[in-house]
Amino acid sequence: MTTETLDLQRRVGGRVVIGLIALLAPMVAAARLLTGEAVIAPLVTATTLAVAAGLLWRIGRGAVLAQMGLAAVLMAQVSMLVGALAGHSWQVDMHMAYFAALAVLVVFSDWRVIAAGAAAVAVHHLALNFILPAVVFPGGGDLARVIVHAVILIVETLVLVAVTNSVSTMFARIERTMAETAAAREAAELADRQTRESEEAQQHLRDQSIAERExxxxxxxxxxxxLGQGLSRLAEGDLTTRIDDDFPAAYRLLRDDFNAAVERLAASMAAISDVSGGLRGQSDQLARAAHQLAERTMRQAAGLEEAAAALEEITTTAGSTAQGADRVADVSAQARTHVNQSMEVVQSAVTAMTRIDGSSREISQIVGVIDEIAFQTNLLALNAGVEAARAGDAGRGFAVVASEVRALAQRSAEAAKEIRALIQESGRQVGDGVAMVGQTGSTIDGMVERFTEINGLIREISRACAEQSEGLGQVNTAVAMIDRTVQENGAVVDETNDAVTVLNREAKRLGDLIAGFRLPSGATAALAA
Known part of the structure; x- marks a missing residue:
């Protein structure tokens, strides 16, 4: 029997097995009639097995358990047939039905179904060989016969299982091949259909494309x-050209863009023309301003150079003044030193005058003593003269000596008087000298104080001159930087003047270029709007 799929074969096989089970029911009745035994009970049992097989298949929906149940029911129905022929000579021959039934189970192509059928036969033979041996073998139970049957059953089962696995593998391979073939056939049909549709669509598109291209x-x-005509006029400088022709829909945007571009170009050129005129005027003003700025910068540079030179002289003079003030301060310091030395000399002179005055007083005292001695000597000489006069001629020589001593005493008194007068005059002069020296010391002290003040002022003047010189140096540096900046500004002004000249020339050239275009009237007004 040829089937398209294994499932279909199993469904058909199930119906075949059910039909065989149902067919065996009347055969059981016929066997009972053949042996002359009761028919009703075996017929009812066989019919019940057939009905149970149908219900089992319907409920199980062809599943493996349902297939195994049908195998067991089929073997039970064969056992009913073998038992119905109990005592008949065909009972042993009817055991062949077991092998035929097992072969029928190959239709399910499942080794489990065949194993279930073989197991049912083995259980039947083994159990009934001891319980009801008459329904299995004529003449009673025989274990050796059961073993022989079992061996044959096992061999058949193994062969049938191998055949079943081979058939299942073959069916699986056939099914896979058929599925692949069907898929390939469907793919080929789809590809062929798509190819035909594609060729038709391509032909249609080619026809449409040819017509569309034309x-x-x-x-x-x-x-x-x-557009070429408009561009030609535009290349000639005619900015009044426009394209007013009715273009196809695909090129209307190009026409509108051309007209808009020319319109904007015309407005831009008009604006550039206005800007060019204003630029020329502004560049002229800028050139004049740059020229004036250059002249002012040059005058400013000259003035800064003169100021820098004057500041340089002032700085030099301030430096010289600071140096002169330093020298004056040094001289003043030296003069103060000399005055201090003079003051020391004056102090020494005062001290000497004081000592001289003391010595004069001592001499005056000594002269007083001498005068006292001369007075006493004169008295002694007078006394000696009186005594010599009393002595007469004997005392004449002594009188002469007394007279000489008196004269000498008188001269000593006169000399002492003169010395006293000289000492008094010398004392007076020494006093005047001491007073004058004192005044000289006071004057010298004042001079020292003045020299000290003068030295401080000169130091301050020197410091101020140094600071002024430093400040003038900074100012001179700043003026030099300003002069450098002015010089650089002058260079920048020259470059600006050159740039303005170039700008003026380019503005005139731009105006000449714009004059080569033909502008529509009102373009400038349109731009302003």
Whole structure:
């Protein structure tokens, strides 16, 4: 029996097995009639097994358990047939039905179904060989016969299982091949259909494309010709040109863009013309201003150079003044030193005068003593003369000596008087000298104080001159930087003047270029709007 799929074969096999089970029911009745035994009970049992097989298949929906149940029911129905022939000579021959039934189970192509059928036969033979041996073998139970049957059953089962696995593998391979073939056939049919549809669509597209290209070519030629004319006029500088022709829909945007571009270009050129005129005027003003700035910068540079030179002289003079003040301060310091030395000399002179005055007083005292001695000597001489006069001629020599001593005493008194007068005069002069020296010391002290003040002032003047010189140096540096900046500004002004000249020349050139365009009237007004 040929089936398309294994499942279909199993469904058909199930119905075949159910039909065989149902067919065996009347055969059981016929066997009972053949042996002359009761028919009703075996017939009811066989019919019940057939009905149970049908219900089992319906409920199990062809599953493996349902298939195994059908195998067991089929072997039970064969056992009913073998038992119905109990005592008949065909009972032993009817055991062949077991092997035939097992072979029928191959239709399920599942080794489990065959194993279930073989197990049912083995349980039947082994159990009934001891319980009801008459329904299995004529003449009673025989274990050796059961073993022989079991061996044959096992061999058949193994062969049938191998055949079943082979058939299952073959069916699986066939099913896979058929599925692949069907898929390939469907793919080929789909590809062929798609190819035909694609060829038809491509032919249709080619026809449409050819017609579209021809129409586009005509429209493009017309649009390009008109656009070329407008571009030619635009290249000649005519900014009043416009394209007013009716273009195809695909080229209307190009026409509108051309007109808008020319419109904006015309407005821009008009604006550039206005800006160019204003630029020329501004560049002229800028050139004049740059020239005036250059002249002012040059005058400013000259003035800064003179100021720098004057500041340099002032700085030099301030430096010289600071140096002179330093020298004056040094001289003043030296003079103060000399005055201090003079003051020391004056102090020494005062001290000497004081000692001289003391010595004069001592001499005056000594002269007083001498005068006292001369007075006493004169008295002694007078006394001696009186005594010599009393002595007469004997005392004449002594009188002469007394007279000489008196004269000498008188001269000593006169000399002492003169010395006293000289000492008094010398004392007076020493006093005047001491007073004058004192005044000289006071004057010298004042001079020292003045020299000290003068030295401080000169130091301050020197410091101020140094600071002024440093400040003038900084100012001179700043003026030099300003002079450098002015010089650089002058260079920048010269570059600016050159740039302004170039700008003025380029503005005039721009105006000449713009004059080569033909502008529509009102373009400037349109731009302003």
């Amino acid at each position: 129409r586009n070519a005509r429209e493009q030629e017309r649009a390009v010709t008109r």
